[in-house]
Amino acid sequence: xxxxxxxxxxxxxxxxxxxxxxxxxxxxxxxxxxxxxxxxxxxxxxxxxxxxxxxxxxxxxxxxxxxxxxxxxxxxxxxxxxxxxxxxxxxxxxxxxxxxxxxxxxxxxxxxxxxxxxxxxxxxxxxxxxxxxxxxxxxxxxxxxxxxxxxxxxxxxxxxxxxxxxxxxxxxxxxxxxxxxxxxxxxxxxxxxxxxxxxxxxxxxxxxxxxxxxxxxxxxxxxxxxxxxxxxxxxxxxxxxxxxxxxxxxxxxxxxxxxxxxxxxxxxxxx
Numbered sequence: 157x158x159x160x161x162x163x164x165x166x167x168x169x170x171x172x173x174x175x176x177x178x179x180x181x182x183x184x185x186x187x188x189x190x191x192x193x194x195x196x197x198x199x200x201x202x203x204x205x206x207x208x209x210x211x212x213x214x215x216x217x218x219x220x221x222x223x224x225x226x227x228x229x230x231x232x233x234x235x236x237x238x239x240x241x242x243x244x245x246x247x248x249x250x251x252x253x254x255x256x257x258x259x260x261x262x263x264x265x266x267x268x269x270x271x272x273x274x275x276x277x278x279x280x281x282x283x284x285x286x287x288x289x290x291x292x293x294x295x296x297x298x299x300x301x302x303x304x305x306x307x308x309x310x311x312x313x314x315x316x317x318x319x320x321x322x323x324x325x326x327x328x329x330x331x332x333x334x335x336x337x338x339x340x341x342x343x344x345x346x347x348x349x350x351x352x353x354x355x356x357x358x359x360x361x362x363x364x365x366x367x368x369x370x371x372x373x374x375x376x377x378x379x380x381x382x383x384x385x386x387x388x389x390x391x392x393x394x395x396x397x398x399x400x401x402x403x404x405x406x407x408x409x410x411x412x413x414x415x416x417x418x419x420x421x422x423x424x425x426x427x
Contacts, residue, residue: 165324167284171216172400174285178294180401184211185282187408192271192278194419201270203418207411208274217284226276233272240265283320292317297395318374326367333362 168174173181188207195201212222226233246260286294295313303309334344337358344355 165284166287167215167217167221169216171214171285173211173215173281175400176285176404177395177397177401178286178290179298179395180397180404181282181286182291182294182298184404184408185278187412188278189275191412191415192274194415195267195271196419200415200418201267203411203414204274205270208278211281212277215281215285217281222277222280222284226273229272229276233269236268236272237265240268288317288321291320293391293395322367322370325370326363329366330359330363333359333366 188204191204195204212219215222241257241261242255244258244261244264246258248256249259249262250257283291292313295316296310299307299309299313334342338344342355342358344352344359347355
């Protein structure tokens with residue numbers, strides 16, 4: 157289960173998406189997330205699906221690896237679907253005891269499920285195709301205008317980059333600790349919810365100790381290298397837009413325009 161978390165991992169492969177400027181990918185992810193909240197019809201979700209499939213194809217990341225992270229949000233997805241089906245007023249389709257599933261609830265549940273799945277997959281595409289260092293540079297460059305109002309942009313970008321980098325490290329560490337505890341007779345599977353929660357204590361304590369130790373080592377390493385924030389720092393590889401980035405921005409604005417049009421003038425398909 158822990159290895160199914162793909163957020164923060166980088167998949168090294170040579171693709172058009174990997175070679176794009178991180179600012180382009182950050183803007184593209186933001187556009188895609190915003191566009192999902194514009195979707196109010198099956199046609200709009202069809203356009204979003206085609207766009208997402210195109211992006212996944214361009215990334216050259218295996219599809220099964222891309223959707224593996226959905227297992228981590230499966231429980232949240234099921235809760236959202238069930239609540240929308242049985243708690244939305246409308247035309248009753250079927251009933252299970254006092255619970256009544258409505259036609260409107262089924263449509264809303266389908267929309268919410270697609271939105272949540274696309275949010276996870278769309279965000280995963282960015283982290284799988286962008287190194288933590290490139291992501292830090294892209295965030296710092298994109299949010300650079302906030303520096304004029306006193307916002308420590310570099311420090312915020314650095315913290316986000318470190319957090320993303322620590323996710324796969326801590327997942328690997330937790331997997332090792334879990335296997336070591338299971339070899340000593342620990343049981344993390346059987347029992348009710350309370351029993352499973354108690355069984356996680358032998359896993360969480362050494363994991364937190366390891367996390368604090370890694371954080372201390374990282375802080376000492378940064379101090380040893382005379383790190384004092386972003387003031388006066390230069391880049392070994394400064395970010396530069398290329399022709400592919402300009403094409404990417406053009407495609408993103410075209411996609412956003414289509415989604416806005418479908419939001420204003422939705423094309424309805426009767427089921």
